Amino acid sequence: MNRKCVVSVAIMVLSVCGLARAVTMLEDFESYSLLDPNDILGTWQERNPTVGTIEVTDEEAYDGSQSMKYTYACGTAPYWSEVFAILPQEQDWSNYKTLNLWVKGKDVSQALENMYVVLYSAPDANVIDHSNLSMLGKTKKIYEVTRIPYWVNLKADIAFNFEPLHHVRAIGFGMSPASYGAGVIHIDALSLDEKGYGGLINDFEDYADANDLFASGDILVPAEPNQTLLEIESSNPENIFAGNQSLKISFDNGVPPYFAKVAFNRPLRFNPNWSPPISGAGYNPLTLHFKVENPEGNVRVALIDSQGNNTAVYYYPDPNSLQEPTDWIRWDIDPTTVYDYEDPEELFLQLNNVRRIEVQFTPGDYGQGVMYLDNVFVNVCGEGVDGVGDLDADLNGDCVVDLEDVAIFASYWMDTNCTAANDYCGGADFNLYGSRNGAVDLDDLAEVLSEWLDCNMFYQGDCFVQ
Numbered sequence: 362m363n364r365k366c367v368v369s370v371a372i373m374v375l376s377v378c379g380l381a382r383a384v385t386m387l388e389d390f391e392s393y394s395l396l397d398p399n400d401i402l403g404t405w406q407e408r409n410p411t412v413g414t415i416e417v418t419d420e421e422a423y424d425g426s427q428s429m430k431y432t433y434a435c436g437t438a439p440y441w442s443e444v445f446a447i448l449p450q451e452q453d454w455s456n457y458k459t460l461n462l463w464v465k466g467k468d469v470s471q472a473l474e475n476m477y478v479v480l481y482s483a484p485d486a487n488v489i490d491h492s493n494l495s496m497l498g499k500t501k502k503i504y505e506v507t508r509i510p511y512w513v514n515l516k517a518d519i520a521f522n523f524e525p526l527h528h529v530r531a532i533g534f535g536m537s538p539a540s541y542g543a544g545v546i547h548i549d550a551l552s553l554d555e556k557g558y559g560g561l562i563n564d565f566e567d568y569a570d571a572n573d574l575f576a577s578g579d580i581l582v583p584a585e586p587n588q589t590l591l592e593i594e595s596s597n598p599e600n601i602f603a604g605n606q607s608l609k610i611s612f613d614n615g616v617p618p619y620f621a622k623v624a625f626n627r628p629l630r631f632n633p634n635w636s637p638p639i640s641g642a643g644y645n646p647l648t649l650h651f652k653v654e655n656p657e658g659n660v661r662v663a664l665i666d667s668q669g670n671n672t673a674v675y676y677y678p679d680p681n682s683l684q685e686p687t688d689w690i691r692w693d694i695d696p697t698t699v700y701d702y703e704d705p706e707e708l709f710l711q712l713n714n715v716r717r718i719e720v721q722f723t724p725g726d727y728g729q730g731v732m733y734l735d736n737v738f739v740n741v742c743g744e745g746v747d748g749v750g751d752l753d754a755d756l757n758g759d760c761v762v763d764l765e766d767v768a769i770f771a772s773y774w775m776d777t778n779c780t781a782a783n784d785y786c787g788g789a790d791f792n793l794y795g796s797r798n799g800a801v802d803l804d805d806l807a808e809v810l811s812e813w814l815d816c817n818m819f820y821q822g823d824c825f826v827q
Contacts, residue, residue: 384461384552384553384554384555385457385552385553386550386551386552387460387532387551387552387553388446388550388551389424389425389427389549389550389551390417390422390425390427390428390429390548390549391425391426391427393417393427394417395417395418395419395427398416400417401415401416401417401429402415404446405429405444405445405446406444406445406446406447406490406491407442407443407444408442408443408444408445408491408535409439409441409442409443410442411434411437411438411439411442412433412434412435412437412438412439412440412441412442412536413431413432413433413434413442413443413444413535413536414431414432415429415430415431415432415444416429416430416432417429417430418430418547420547421465421547421549422547422549423463423465423512423547423549423550424463424549424550425549427549428465428547428548428549429444429547429548429549430545430546430547431444431536431545431546431547431548432543432544432545433472433474433507433536433543433544433545433546434543435472435474435536435537435538435539435540435541435542435543436472436538436541436542436543440537440538440541441535441536441537441538442535442536443479443533443534443535443536444533444534444535445479445481445491445494445531445532445533445534446531446532446533447488447490447494447530447531448529448530448531448532451482451483451486451528451529451530452528452529452530453526453527453528453529454480454519454526454527454529454553455525455526455527456555457519457520457526457553457554457555458518458519458520458554458555459516459517459518459519459520459553459554459555460478460480460516460517460519460532460551460552460553460554461514461515461516461517461550461551461552461553461554462478462514462515462517462534462548462549462550462551462552463512463513463514463515463548463549463550464476464506464509464512464513464515464546464547464548464549465509465510465511465512465513465546465547465549466506466507466508466509466510466544466546467507467508467510467544467545467546468508468510469508471507471508471542471543471544471545472507472539472540472541472542472543472544473507473508473539473540473542474507474536474537474538474539474540474542474544475536475537475538475539476506476507476515476534476535476536476537476546477499477500477534477535477537478499478500478515478517478532478533478534479496479497479498479499479500479532479533479534479535480496480497480498480519480523480526480529480531480532480533481494481495481496481497481529481530481531481532481533482494482495482497482524482528482529482530483495483528483530483531488530488531491531494530494531497523497524497526497529498519498523498524500517500518506546507544507546509578511576511578512549512576512578513577513578513579513626514577514578514579524792525792525793532551534548560738560739560740561736561737561738562625562718562737562738562739563579563580563608563625563737564603564604564606564735564736564737564738565593565604565606565607565608565734565735566604566605566606568593568606569593570592570593571591571592571593573593574591574593574608578626579625579626580623580624580625580626581624581625581626581717583621583622583623587616588612588613588616588621589610589611589612589613589621589622589623590610590611590612591608591609591610591623592608592609592611593606593607593608593609594606594607594608594609594733600652600654600733601733601735602650602652602689602733602735602736603650603735603736604735604736607733607734607735608623608733608734608735609731609732609733610623610722610731610732610733610734611729611730611731612657612722612729612730612731613728613729613730614657614658614722614723614724614725614727614728614729614730615724615727615728615729619724619727620658620721620722620723620724621721621722621730622663622719622720622721622722623719623720623734624665624717624718624719625717625718625719625720625737626716626717646693646694646695646696646739646740647662647693647694647696647718647737647738647739648691648692648693648694648736648737648738648739648740649662649691649692649694649720649734649736649737649738650689650690650691650692650734650735650736650737651689651690651692651720651732651733651734651735652687652688652689652690652732652733652735653683653685653686653687653690653730653731653732654686654731654732654733655686655729655730655731655732656683656684656685656686656725656730657722657724657725657726657728657729657730658680658683658722658723658724658725658726658730659676659677659680659683659722659723659725660676660677660683660692660720660721660722660723660732661674661675661676661677661720661721661723662674662675662694662718662719662720662721663675663718663719663721664696664715664717664718664719665715665716665717665718665719666714666715666716667714667716672711672714672715673696673699673711674699675694675698675699676723677692684725689735693740696712718737720734720737740818740823752812752815752816752817753788753791753792753793753808753812754766754770754791754808754809754812754813755812755817756769756770756787756788756789757769759824760816760817760818760823760824761814761815761816761817761818761824762809762812762813762814762815762816763814766809767809769787769789770789770801770805770806770809772787773786773787773789773790773801774789774801774806775800775801775802776789776790776800776801777799777800778799779797779799779800779801780799785797786801789801789805790805791804791805791808793805793808
């Protein structure tokens with residue numbers, strides 16, 4: 362076996378298995394020689410070695426004994442770097458929705474820089490270097506991970522905001538400057554997952570227990586562990602909103618600081634931008650489900666920015682209803698009710714700067730409370746035009762393919778002058794298999810029919826609620 366080609370072997374396995382596995386390991390950095398620094402460079406290449414350099418190391422590892430060590434110097438021109446691997450042959454990744462990679466930073470002693478993930482196709486089979494690649498998509502939400510001192514799972518949502526993934530030829534990830542400084546991160550365990558998460562922040566399905574939850578980095582360990590106890594609930598179906606697990610929160614608001622909270626690291630679970638509006642529907646709501654077992658005060662949600670500031674607080678609007686045990690409650694939070702800016706660009710900047718979401722429990726009679734939390738998400742959907750989102754045929758951007766989209770499509774039927782100037786006939790000349798043919802024809806009609814009544818909201822039923 363060629364030890365330089367872990368990626369090649371993984372890709373061939375994908376081909377043989379027909380993408381049948383739900384999660385497929387793409388790269389674990391175990392097969393590269395520690396004695397030969399150039400061994401890994403036979404598979405992974407650096408675009409700007411003055412800014413970023415790579416090596417395989419056994420200093421840190423999430424999976425196995427080795428990882429990639431990425432040394433960055435974002436204060437050096439051209440201030441960004443990208444590491445990429447050209448796959449041995451073209452791959453169809455259309456069944457996959459998520460690309461996972463595990464990253465470990467350091468602490469505040471090194472620069473806080475950004476990271477992105479990108480996929481490529483190639484116009485022909487003879488790919489020589491990066492200049493032959495065409496971008497299929499790049500993660501819009503950039504992860505700030507260089508100061509996180511433990512392994513975290515970054516989930517790049519490749520089902521949203523990427524071109525169709527029928528012809529994937531290369532994968533890359535890189536650093537872009539924020540504070541223009543230097544440091545080191547480690548990267549390990551790149552994998553593809555058929556499970557999409559869209560705007561999911563957490564559904565608590567992926568953890569064996571509370572220790573597993575804390576180790577994932579998806580949630581912060583309570584600052585006052587004697588006041589707040591977190592457990593994964595899996596035994597009583599009545600205490601689970603959906604799936605097989607929920608989060609049980611036991612807290613005591615009778616001791617300082619007299620309120621409890623659960624803090625989610627939004628960038629680590631949530632990739633699509635919160636802020637772009639759905640056409641005609643305003644901004645995407647933040648949704649959470651909770652159930653009160655032992656009442657103790659009100660529930661509120663706080664949005665924390667990159668500096669740790671509490672920039673917005675939303676109180677559950679009917680606190681009197683929480684004075685007795687409840688069934689599951691769905692709470693949809695409109696961010697514009699607190700972020701009340703007339704300038705949409707300012708609203709966009711505020712929402713895009715949210716780095717943590719906290720569910721807080723304020724005191725009632727300063728006693729003990731128990732609540733369950735499940736399915737915390739932002740109900741985003743792709744706009745559906747120009748290859749964005751899961752649904753090409755969602756021409757009016759309302760997250761569902763229905764008669765309104767058919768009417769738009771019919772208005773362009775058999776047009777043959779579809780160009781960028783007319784938005785490719787209002788988007789009706791779909792980007793199929795990486796290209797358009799300049800006409801609205803039977804291939805495009807087949808796409809409409811195949812997506813008829815499909816919905817790409819987190820809860821598909823939301824598309825049909827009047």
